[in-house]
Amino acid sequence: MSIEQRSGFLKEPGVLETLRRALREDIGPGDVTTRALVSPKRMAGALLVTRQACIVAGGPVAAEVFRLVDPHAEIEIQIPDGSPAKAGDTLLTIRGQAAALLMAERTALNFMQRMTGIATMTARFVEAVRPHPVLILDTRKTTPTLRRFEKYAVRCGGGANHRMGLYDMALLKDNHRFLWQEEGRGGLADAVHAIRRRFPGLPVEVEVESLEEYLSVLPARPEWILLDNMDLETMRACARQKPAGVRLEASGGVTLERAPAIAATGVDAISIGALTHSAPAADLSLEVMA
Numbered sequence: 001m002s003i004e005q006r007s008g009f010l011k012e013p014g015v016l017e018t019l020r021r022a023l024r025e026d027i028g029p030g031d032v033t034t035r036a037l038v039s040p041k042r043m044a045g046a047l048l049v050t051r052q053a054c055i056v057a058g059g060p061v062a063a064e065v066f067r068l069v070d071p072h073a074e075i076e077i078q079i080p081d082g083s084p085a086k087a088g089d090t091l092l093t094i095r096g097q098a099a100a101l102l103m104a105e106r107t108a109l110n111f112m113q114r115m116t117g118i119a120t121m122t123a124r125f126v127e128a129v130r131p132h133p134v135l136i137l138d139t140r141k142t143t144p145t146l147r148r149f150e151k152y153a154v155r156c157g158g159g160a161n162h163r164m165g166l167y168d169m170a171l172l173k174d175n176h177r178f179l180w181q182e183e184g185r186g187g188l189a190d191a192v193h194a195i196r197r198r199f200p201g202l203p204v205e206v207e208v209e210s211l212e213e214y215l216s217v218l219p220a221r222p223e224w225i226l227l228d229n230m231d232l233e234t235m236r237a238c239a240r241q242k243p244a245g246v247r248l249e250a251s252g253g254v255t256l257e258r259a260p261a262i263a264a265t266g267v268d269a270i271s272i273g274a275l276t277h278s279a280p281a282a283d284l285s286l287e288v289m290a
Contacts (some may be wrong), residue, residue: 023107044095072096190218251271
């Protein structure tokens, strides 16, 4: 991930407001413990460290949280997003108002622990499918209001983003298929044509559950076909009959152990909801110094 991509994340829509909202949620009318015990004139330094091996994500986010509480804080990112770190490494150094460090600590750690955990899990899947040219994709199974943060973390781990929401790609899933066919408006290929008439220029993906459904949609040439919960042999059969211009995404029941075999079937991508809904938070801590 380039420096431009890392620094540009903070400029994405809604990111800074989410950070401000998180601080308001935690600090409320004031940090009573810090007010009682710490002089507002006291200055201090701090190290944000990892207690485990990980792939770092969220350094600029944590830094911005500290700056929002203390605009004059001096912060240096020691290990950039997308880079590996080992247990005991310092990820950020901060110096500023001691009270501000304490008020920002939990919010900064919450964001960075979550994002680093996602990046670390993603990197494991990316490594597992080497040397196959397969993308590891995220899904929309994200924490409400934190999707941009979690999808950014997937990119830090070497994965790629699927659609951001319901607006930037058409994905015809089982419930759409049920309602379409209940109305007697045709098969899957007809549904693809209907989407393209209404939203020309948007990529279209169709979820299929069998080889028969797969073959039925090929004449419409959707940009993507999602192979949902298929066994390995069926995925291989689909890949053998894949026409030019159509890419295949495998999804459903993907584990770290099963990912290499799925990648070897010839699919172009593997989507994994667990990247964002089940990644354990990384073990990070803030150590305040004089």
